[in-house]
Amino acid sequence: DAGVIQSPRHEVTEMGQEVTLRCKPISGHNSLFWYRQTMMRGLELLIYFNNNVPIDDSGMPEDRFSAKMPNASFSTLKIQPSEPRDSAVYFCASSLDSIYGYTFGSGTRLTVV
């Protein structure tokens, strides 16, 4: 298996632009998680899905952030409009069950200038 695949690996955008981050979970995994990592706040859980349904989005910082999972093999995290404080590394992870742990993608480093 190729693991969790995230794209792009790096993204530089101007303030006010729309940004879309993409994630392909491991086939057969039924839970998908989006995290944001910054020096100040560490690893924050933004939202997670189970069987393509959003279960908990309480970590989404504000209405500028939205996430979708239209099918079991694809998810997006969108920021519109983007702001410099959104600059961070965004990770996607998937899991079959808690007991087996969580597999992370390589992350997307987002820089908003």
Place this chain on the structure above:
Amino acid sequence: AQTVTQSQPEMSVQEAETVTLSCTYDTSESDYYLFWYKQPPSRQMILVIRQEAYKQQNATENRFSVNFQKAAKSFSLKISDSQLGDAAMYFCAVSGSSNTGKLIFGQGTTLQVKP
């Protein structure tokens, strides 16, 4: 609610020596799992070791072992015979037992390995 606290922002160890990273947690779940993840400079998150809370026996993976004290809600990681490749940030994490369980991380400990 779940919280994880790693009180050591940075640690250092001499190559071939042993080091212990501390972690305490709090959870309202009756059953849960605990993890240590490693994040090297490549930023990839790598699972090091996991522990089922219902198991009393401490988990071991080669040079990595844990000291799980359920009553004290403590979950420390011991790295034996430290190697230069062990240098990384280490995160302690807890998740609930359901298949929708979310993984909550501590702040991380940066481990330096001195040759």
